[in-house]
Amino acid sequence: MAPAFPSGDDRADFGTGEHKQFSFHDIVLRNRLTALVVDGVDFCRLVEQGFLRSCGLETQGVNNGDAAVELIASGAKFDLIIIDMFLPVMDGLETTRRIRALGERCKIVGVSAYIGENDREAFLAAGGDVFSEKPVSPEVLIPILRELDGQYSNI
Amino acid sequence: MRRQLAIMRQSLFDQGYLDEQFIELEELQDDANPNFVEEVVTLYFRDSARLILNIQQALERKPFDFNKLDGYMHQFKGSSSSIGANKVKAESTLFREYCRSANAEGCLRAFQQLKKEYATLRKKLEAYFQLARQTGPLETASRPK
Numbered sequence: 547m548a549p550a551f552p553s554g555d556d557r558a559d560f561g562t563g564e565h566k567q568f569s570f571h572d573i574v575l576r577n578r579l580t581a582l583v584v585d586g587v588d589f590c591r592l593v594e595q596g597f598l599r600s601c602g603l604e605t606q607g608v609n610n611g612d613a614a615v616e617l618i619a620s621g622a623k624f625d626l627i628i629i630d631m632f633l634p635v636m637d638g639l640e641t642t643r644r645i646r647a648l649g650e651r652c653k654i655v656g657v658s659a660y661i662g663e664n665d666r667e668a669f670l671a672a673g674g675d676v677f678s679e680k681p682v683s684p685e686v687l688i689p690i691l692r693e694l695d696g697q698y699s700n701i
Numbered sequence: 702m703r704r705q706l707a708i709m710r711q712s713l714f715d716q717g718y719l720d721e722q723f724i725e726l727e728e729l730q731d732d733a734n735p736n737f738v739e740e741v742v743t744l745y746f747r748d749s750a751r752l753i754l755n756i757q758q759a760l761e762r763k764p765f766d767f768n769k770l771d772g773y774m775h776q777f778k779g780s781s782s783s784i785g786a787n788k789v790k791a792e793s794t795l796f797r798e799y800c801r802s803a804n805a806e807g808c809l810r811a812f813q814q815l816k817k818e819y820a821t822l823r824k825k826l827e828a829y830f831q832l833a834r835q836t837g838p839l840e841t842a843s844r845p846k
Binding site: 569570571587588589590592593596597600630632658659660679680681684 | 722725726728729737741744745748772775776778779780782783784793794797
C-alpha cells in the first residue's frame with residue numbers, strides 16, 4: 547500500500563527526543579527532478595534550494611509570485627514548486643491560482659510561518675497539493691520526492 | 702578548542718536556542734560550501750535586523766496597526782524558523798497571538814522579550830562562529846544527545 551502523503555503539519559518533535567524519520571540525505575533519486583522555489587527572502591530561498599539540491603534536484607529560485615508565473619508561462623517545466631505564502635506584491639495563494647490557471651499540474655507545496663486549518667483549506671482550494679509549516683521538513687518533503695521519482699510505483 | 706566548540710554547540714541546543722533546523726543547515730555544509738551555515742546565519746541577522754526595526758517603528762505609531770505588525774512578525778518567524786532559532790521563533794508566536802487579539806500591551810511586552818532573545822542568540826552565535834573559524838568546523842553535524 548502506497549504511503550499517504552503527509553498532511554504537512556506533522557513534524558517530528560525534536561524537543562521530546564523522538565527519533566526523526568527522515569534526513570535530506572536519505573533519498574536517492576533515480577530520475578532527474580526539477581524544482582522551483584518561490585520565496586521573497588533571499589537566505590530562505592538559499593536554504594530551501596540547498597535542501598532540494600542535497601536531495602539531488604535541480605533547482606531555480608525566484609523572489610516573487612509574478613516572476614514565478616512568468617517563468618511557468620514562458621514554458622519552464624518543474625516537477626515541484628515550493629511557494630511561500632507570504633510573498634511581496636502577489637501572495638502565495640494568488641501565485642498558486644495563476645500557476646494552475648496556466649494549466650501547470652506539477653506538485654505544489656505551500657509553506658507558511660503560521661499554519662491554520664483555514665490557511666490550509668484556502669491553499670488547497672487555490673490548487674495547491676501540500677501545505678506545510680516553514681521551513682519544509684524532510685518528513686514532509688522526502689515522501690513527496692519519492693512519489694515524484696516513482697519510488698512508490700511498485701508498492 | 703575543538704572540545705570547547707563542541708560544548709558550545711551542544712549548549713545552544715540544550716538551552717533551547719537552536720533546534721533541529723540548524724542541524725539540517727549544518728548537513729548542507731561541505732567542502733564546496735565550507736561556511737554555508739555562517740553565511741546563512743549572517744544573512745538572517747541582516748534581514749531580521751531590518752524587520753526588528755520595522756516592528757519597532759510600527760510600535761511607536763499609535764494606534765497600532767495590528768495587521769502590519771502581524772505581517773512583519775509572519776516574515777520574522779519564517780526567517781527565524783529557517784535557521785532553527787527556537788526561542789526567537791517561540792517569542793514570535795507569542796507576539797503574533799497578542800497581535801491577533803489586538804492586545805497592545807501584550808505586543809509591547811512580547812516584543813521586548815523577543816528582542817532580548819534575539820540579542821542573546823546573536824551574541825552566542827557570533828561567539829560560536831568566531832571559535833569555529835579558529836578551530837575549523839566540527840567534522841560531522843551530529844544531532845545533540
